[in-house]
Amino acid sequence: MTVNFDSAENPGNGAERATEFDRLRELLLGPEQNRIDELSDELHSRELTEDELADKLPEAIALRASRDDQLGRALSPTIETALRESIRRDPQEIATAIFPVLGPAIRKSIAETMASLVRSINNAVEQSLSLQGMRWRVESWRTGIPYPEIVIKHALVYRVEHAFLVHAETGLLLEHVSAPELNLPDADLISSMLSAIQDFVRDSFRPGEGAMLRTFSVGEHTVQVEAGPRALLAVVIRGQAPDEVLEKQQNALETVHLEFASQLADFNGDATAFAPSRPLLEDCLETVLTTSRPKGKTAWLKWVIPLALIVLVLGVLWIRATTRWNRGLDALRAEPGLVVVDASRGWGGWHISGLRDPVAREPEAVLAAAGITPRALDGKWESYLSLNPMLVAARAIRGVDSLRKAIESDRILFSPGSSQLDQTALAKLTSLAVRYRQLEQEAAQASGSVRLELIGRTDPSGTDATNAKLAENRVAAVAGWLESSGISPSRLAHNAIATARPIAVPDSAERARINRSVSFSATFSAISRGSQ
Amino acid sequence: MIQKKICMVGVYGTGKTCLVQQYVQGIFSVKYLSTVGVKIDRKEVKVGDKEVTLMLWDLEGRDGTRDVNQSYVRGAHGIIYVADGTRPETAKQLHDLRRIVTDEVGEVPSVIALNKFDLKDEWRLSADDEEAAGAPGMHKLKTSAKTGEGVEAAFQWLAEKTVNGAEKSR
Numbered sequence: 001m002t003v004n005f006d007s008a009e010n011p012g013n014g015a016e017r018a019t020e021f022d023r024l025r026e027l028l029l030g031p032e033q034n035r036i037d038e039l040s041d042e043l044h045s046r047e048l049t050e051d052e053l054a055d056k057l058p059e060a061i062a063l064r065a066s067r068d069d070q071l072g073r074a075l076s077p078t079i080e081t082a083l084r085e086s087i088r089r090d091p092q093e094i095a096t097a098i099f100p101v102l103g104p105a106i107r108k109s110i111a112e113t114m115a116s117l118v119r120s121i122n123n124a125v126e127q128s129l130s131l132q133g134m135r136w137r138v139e140s141w142r143t144g145i146p147y148p149e150i151v152i153k154h155a156l157v158y159r160v161e162h163a164f165l166v167h168a169e170t171g172l173l174l175e176h177v178s179a180p181e182l183n184l185p186d187a188d189l190i191s192s193m194l195s196a197i198q199d200f201v202r203d204s205f206r207p208g209e210g211a212m213l214r215t216f217s218v219g220e221h222t223v224q225v226e227a228g229p230r231a232l233l234a235v236v237i238r239g240q241a242p243d244e245v246l247e248k249q250q251n252a253l254e255t256v257h258l259e260f261a262s263q264l265a266d267f268n269g270d271a272t273a274f275a276p277s278r279p280l281l282e283d284c285l286e287t288v289l290t291t292s293r294p295k296g297k298t299a300w301l302k303w304v305i306p307l308a309l310i311v312l313v314l315g316v317l318w319i320r321a322t323t324r325w326n327r328g329l330d331a332l333r334a335e336p337g338l339v340v341v342d343a344s345r346g347w348g349g350w351h352i353s354g355l356r357d358p359v360a361r362e363p364e365a366v367l368a369a370a371g372i373t374p375r376a377l378d379g380k381w382e383s384y385l386s387l388n389p390m391l392v393a394a395r396a397i398r399g400v401d402s403l404r405k406a407i408e409s410d411r412i413l414f415s416p417g418s419s420q421l422d423q424t425a426l427a428k429l430t431s432l433a434v435r436y437r438q439l440e441q442e443a444a445q446a447s448g449s450v451r452l453e454l455i456g457r458t459d460p461s462g463t464d465a466t467n468a469k470l471a472e473n474r475v476a477a478v479a480g481w482l483e484s485s486g487i488s489p490s491r492l493a494h495n496a497i498a499t500a501r502p503i504a505v506p507d508s509a510e511r512a513r514i515n516r517s518v519s520f521s522a523t524f525s526a527i528s529r530g531s532q
Numbered sequence: 533m534i535q536k537k538i539c540m541v542g543v544y545g546t547g548k549t550c551l552v553q554q555y556v557q558g559i560f561s562v563k564y565l566s567t568v569g570v571k572i573d574r575k576e577v578k579v580g581d582k583e584v585t586l587m588l589w590d591l592e593g594r595d596g597t598r599d600v601n602q603s604y605v606r607g608a609h610g611i612i613y614v615a616d617g618t619r620p621e622t623a624k625q626l627h628d629l630r631r632i633v634t635d636e637v638g639e640v641p642s643v644i645a646l647n648k649f650d651l652k653d654e655w656r657l658s659a660d661d662e663e664a665a666g667a668p669g670m671h672k673l674k675t676s677a678k679t680g681e682g683v684e685a686a687f688q689w690l691a692e693k694t695v696n697g698a699e700k701s702r
Contacts, residue, residue, distance in 0.1 A: 169606055170608070188587060190559075193560060193572050196568060196589070199604055269535045269695075270534045271534075
């Protein structure tokens with residue numbers, strides 16, 4: 001094939017040549033041309049494959065996020081829906097995931113609550129204990145004005161009472177907060193009027209672009225207005241506010257513009273979207289009293305008084321316990337037959353050890369007699385014999401008693417009609433004489449003396465006269481023997497009663513037998529020292 | 533809670549303030565009108581199951597020397613124009629007022645209250661005058677401060693229009 005490019009030589013064949021040229025081009029570059037067309041198609045028509053998307057997605061997100069926050073805004077409804085769905089399906093999953101965040105957040109919140117509680121308690125203590133605080137309470141009681149009002153009246157430095165967030169364009173109230181106990185039902189009207197007054201002042205004085213009514217004062221109230229492009233934040237202050245209030249106000253307003261940018265731009269009368277701004281506004285509310293300022297000089301005072309009270313109470317308790325202890329010990333020491341060797345007291349009770357005569361009173365009884373009942377008394381007592389005359393006498397009287405009983409249980413029996421002492425009678429009399437002498441000794445120790453009465457009886461047989469005689473003879477026989485053994489006759493009393501008071505026994509033979517006898521009655525009588 | 537800013541405008545002496553006085557709650561006295569040039573009241577209305585609070589900006593009436601303050605109209609969601617049925621010129625002047633208002637807020641739901649309707653003997657507005665007072669889309673009604681005729685209806689119409697209109701445009 002011949003190709004002639006010289007068009008000037010063959011002007012009549014122009015069209016034919018062009019076709020040929022196209023054909024030539026197709027022959028030479030055909031496959032490449034097709035490939036280019038394919039690529040171009042692909043470039044224009046195709047969508048990203050999943051693989052490519054996966055490669056690009058992270059960078060794309062990072063890039064867009066660095067440019068503006070549209071991505072976040074676009075994604076947030078989806079994320080909210082996904083979260084809601086996830087919580088609906090399995091709340092446990094989300095609960096577990098956010099648990100590490102929730103714990104510290106709750107702890108922090110509790111700690112802050114406690115801290116503020118402590119602060120308010122401190123304030124209350126400080127106020128109620130100070131002379132001033134009491135004066136104010138009296139004034140409150142006298143005038144009937146609530147105590148907090150009195151405090152504010154006297155001690156108020158300043159108090160931010162209300163904060164209004166106002167939509168700049170319409171003057172409508174977006175949100176409003178008030179200090180506790182203050183109520184403002186017409187906040188919406190005030191809000192609108194505030195913005196109207198702004199317009200009024202601006203229109204009246206034409207102060208220039210952006211200028212505005214920043215503050216105005218009425219009595220002790222100051223209204224401080226901060227304006228942003230889309231909203232105003234006005235606070236009502238009672239007292240003299242420092243610059244910090246303005247700073248807080250500006251910060252709050254800036255944060256509102258930042259966090260509620262789209263709500264402010266799209267505001268169409270529905271203020272519910274601004275409810276979350278309440279905490280920001282509440283940050284502006286503040287009450288500062290003179291007593292809220294730290295006072296180094298008197299700060300220790302609020303501790304001293306409760307401490308002194310505690311010390312006083314403990315002191316009184318300690319003194320009372322010590323007095324009781326000393327009185328108790330004195331009582332124990334004064335008691336005959338008790339020797340306190342070691343005494344100590346602790347939380348568990350009283351620990352006392354020492355010596356105790358068996359005839360002495362019980363230590364508990366001694367303490368009870370002194371009007372003391374210790375919580376617990378742990379006593380360790382060793383027995384001993386006291387030479388204290390009272391105890392000696394007491395012991396002697398015990399001895400006298402037992403000897404007397406032994407003597408009185410003895411009886412000298414006789415054969416019927418006889419007053420002769422037989423062998424058994426003699427043996428009994430011998431031991432009785434020994435006992436009697438012991439009894440005399442004991443009685444002497446107990447500062448007394450004994451008499452032995454010999455009671456002579458007979459059985460009922462025979463006449464009264466013979467029986468009386470027989471009884472007398474029997475008494476005389478016993479007395480004679482006792483006198484011969486060395487017992488003074490003056491100690492012996494003869495009482496021959498014969499059948500007058502017989503010893504009662506049911507069996508008549510036995511009754512007769514034991515009534516043929518001499519029995520004894522020993523009487524102990526204390527003799528005064530003067531007579532000895 | 534939904535709030536809407538509603539402005540009441542009209543020529544001096546058309547009875548704007550009297551018209552709404554007993555239907556609204558307010559804390560500011562009439563003195564504000566002549567001093568600050570505006571008095572704000574509140575009117576609560578129910579639209580469907582929604583509570584709507586209309587913040588009613590009663591603007592000082594226009595007279596020969598002083599015009600309606602444009603700043604006060606800014607951001608209004610609805611307008612109540614008031615004319616005096618016994619003085620036809622007050623209805624004509626509404627057109628000027630409307631221009632001032634729409635310059636500031638554009639087209640918003642509006643009511644024209646032809647007031648003093650109780651004075652039927654002195655009523656000077658012809659049917660043509662009445663026709664000419666309005667503009668397309670505006671709700672026109674005859675009102676009376678004395679009998680209260682048409683007042684609640686005006687509020688209700690505006691509340692519904694501002695609330696539902698706003699929803700539709702979203």
